[in-house]
Amino acid sequence: MGPEASLLSRIAPGVLWIGALLACLLSLDRIFALDWEDGSLDLLATAPRLAVRAGGGFGLGLAFFLIVTVLVPFGVGPEASLLSRIAPGVLWIGALLACLLSLDRIFALDWEDGSLDLLATAPLPMEGIVTIKALAHWITTGLPLVLAAPLLGVLLNLPQAGYLWVLVSLALGTPALSVIGTFGAALTVGLKRGGLLLSLLVLPLYVPTLIFGAEVARRGAEGLTVQTPLLMLAGISAGTIALLPFASAAVLRINLR
Template sequence: MIALFIRDLRLAVRAGGGFGLGLAFFLIVVVLVPFGVGPDRAVLEPIAPGILWVAALLSCLLSLDRIFALDFEDGSLALLATSPLPLEGAVLAKTVAHWVTTGLPLTLAAPALGILLHMKPEAYGYLFASLLLGTPALSMIGTFGAALTVGLRRGGLLLSLLVLPLYVPTLIFGAEAVRRGAEAMAVQTPFVMLAGITAGAFALLPIAAAAALRVNLR
């Protein structure tokens, strides 16, 4: 699993489809919002948590179709399916590699970009914590969607349509945690729900994704 994880990290950096693309899109969305709704602090401050979470969610979508597509095209995926490593383990390794190259950079950059949206200083820590807890679920759900569409031509749009509804609970509780933190309200409930979604995704979806890959490889 470690060798597969390192291999995927190297491929993501070389292909430019993980770290750079996601961060660039994230930055563009955050910069464009003030042009669209105006630079007024009273307008931007209440919507900043939601905008940052939506931007992070959409940035995660950009590289989902690359998780299995390249391996499927060159035959590596078939070799993985017949290797001693369980396919569920390969799914987990690819999910963690996707999160490290996409979700983690977004998590680290989000508080700094919150300055552009006049986000309250009290919310920065909650934004970082919510993204750190929620973005792994986005990667795991996205990996499951990529496994479902791996054998389809031009499956990127279908992948987005499949994954976006599954992202909604994570988006709701992530943005709510930041909003409550900014207003000095109790944040235990949204954080517990985020943790539950992430734990449930990592407990169930590797099995489902491996089953989908086996079907697509037949």
């Protein structure tokens, strides 16, 4: 093994993940380009309005995130060194739970007023619909959480070095949470009391994302190297964005039969 080979093997995983991410970005781009005419962008544009109509898309998730962050010091005590040690994990769990609570609204309104049946007959493929729904969920829930996390980090005495990595890890991880959550929402869309079942189905699926995301934030906050978990997190996000919409679409088709 020459030095070139060892260099190659060292950068290979990174190149693979970056490639996967780029491929994902490119395919997302194509969805918009192709479907500009048939109105899928309108679908995306109505998402924030729908979210507000359904009882506060931006607001409720953020408020929940804030409350979880405020409650933690009450639970574990106000000691600054302890709080700063657990801050990255708490921020990740708070964001994950806030994300989870808003999942049942992804398809709920469209299901109730029958527009989901209309969407199913639209020229837009079901895979595109669920991708856009996931993207809309990320814009209304995930993105605000990402932006709020550094502010809430102040409350938890997050170490200086941690702010950047909490931001980066949440920005990379929350899209995966939205896409996985869309799968769960599609599974339980017709059920009357689907909320609890949705949590039970989705939470185990969140485990890998949470582990790698929180690990990035934790290592970053402690000033350790974050490369490995960061690549894994990016890989999970890229993989779920690329593959899971097919499963979500299949599930939605079955539920709309």
